[in-house]
Amino acid sequence: MSENRPNSVVYRPGSPLRDPAGLFRKLGADLLACRELAWRLLVRNISARYRQSLLGYFWAIFPPLATTAIWLFLTRERVVTISTGAVPYPVFLITGTILWQTFVDAIQIPVRVISESKSMLAKINFPREALPLTAFAECWFNVGIRALILAAAYMYLGFTPAATVGFAVAGLFAIILLGVMIGVFLSPFALLYQDVSNGLVLICQIWMYCSPVIFLPRTDGWIGLLNRWNPISPLLCQTRDWMTTGSHEFLPAASSVFLLTCAGMSAAFLVYRIGLPRAIERLSS
């Protein structure tokens, strides 16, 4: 329904994959064309969310703070003992949970944004790439809020971050990209089946305990195996190290995950672009 739409289009049956070059060209053009719409939707989502809520931005920081509080309590009471090397445990913990929450957001926000746009998708032809873009930007908005909380926490705990803390932005970028990739990939299916959103919540909870969020990464045993094959693990550890110890230990692994994520992102957008009209035809009517 855009006035800027190209002047001639043909709708034909069959998979758009038969012309991959054309498909990627259109995908790129649409991604460029929808920036303004994405921005508009972002402003709408954020202002609407916080206008109808008494506690406002609190909800963006509550989950990591709660996890931190629980685990601090558990370690103080010596229910569990966790060694985190040079970094004080509270710092390690709050940094890890905030990074983890950023990742979970990045998976869930695209799914949420797209599900919430159901009726719009079913009735209006607009550049649909705007929705993942909006989700991506919303993740950064949340990162901004959490960064303030983290800074306050560091100050309170009397912790000085490592000189490499600036690199953390790159780490966050990789974390968000990985999450959004998963979210974008899942969203056509989430439009069809409610189970996807429900399942995501559960899976993310389990996933957290398979990731080095509240403990140091291990190399031995089952946890070691899980940590090694867990794509978020090197990204999370490297970003946390940049913020706390300044070590580059996980950089090679994190870089390979990042490169794979970039490739995966194109695949996810492909699934999105092909899958969405198929989901929409099942929604409408």
Add this chain to the structure above:
Amino acid sequence: MSQPILSVRNVRKRFCRNLKRSLWYGISDIAGDLIGRPQQDLTLRRDEFLAVDDVSFDVYPGESVALIGRNGAGKSTLLKMVNGLFLPDAGEIQVNGRLAALIELGAGFNPVLSGRENIYVNAAVLGMTRREVDRRLEAIVEFAELSSFIDMPLKNYSSGMRVRLGFAVASQLEPDILLIDEVLAVGDAAFRAKCYRRLSELMEKGTAFVLVSHSHHTLLTVCQKGVAMERGRMFASGPVRETLESYESRLNASGSETISLPAHRQAVDGMPCQILDVFFRDEKGRVVETPSTGNCASFCVLARSPEPMDDVSLDVVIRSPGHGVANVLSVTAGQDEQRRSIPEGTFEYRLALNPVCLPPGQYTAKISLNRKPLHTLAIAEAISFNVSTGHPFGDSLFFNARDWEVVAA
């Protein structure tokens, strides 16, 4: 003639009746597309049917085409494919020009935000840039007649106000072809007139229209061409008047010839009386299969009562598939202060229509016998009947009994 602005060629689309299966087919279609399955696949899987079956038509610049058909005929599905929401399963749709659709007004509206903020969101969804909206904001607010409410949250708007805002934003588009699906049946009369004025401005500028409406009056005044569909198939196309006529005659032919009472005509639980039959009598008192427009006929209800009763009213509500949920006719003997006494046993309650003013077509009636308001003695619903063509009728909404004369003045 120049190149068509919209060309629909042998388009087909499958749909599934069963939701669970439909969703599963959705997954398998996505998988099929991702592995690049054959270009055309028209095998009908279980519970599937063709919602659009071999439809072809062209729309030329400046032309208006009516899509005619009953609910579920496939009109909206076809419009959605033309709008590019999803692809056809067979055939081809070519659009040469900027296309806009008035299918849903106010897309992307958020109730918490103010009217002004929502204008920006809605306009962005419709493809307008921020600068364009800045320039047109005043015109939009003025068109919607909402200047004093524009900074109020949308959730405090009435539904009519929301529609006005939605249309005001959409009215800023200047497409080459505009798809309209029933959205104009909303708002008050004055605003509707304004919408039509805006559409006629667009028409003068050469915008082509594809219009879905159940109002034959609208279709006849706006469109030149018609495409009539039934169960996904196109059975008539051409000049709009002829297409509408063949649609109507088909409607009449497909319906049953006589009045049919639904199967549950036996006494409804707890109802003292029982409706046995419903039929028409002509002016000579003969039972007729169909009354005809412009001639006198009586709507007769044969019923049985266990005892004599006073002050009984016959209520008749008549609807037509062409008019949605609105009543075509709703009359009660009670409101006319014409309540009647009924005897014990079988009796016939007659409503004389002098003459029958309903246009030819298919109708459904709901009748009830009532003693007091809400005290229902008997009820029968979904009684279908046809009215056939009697007097010359034209494209009026109803038949008006009339005389013509000229007197010297």
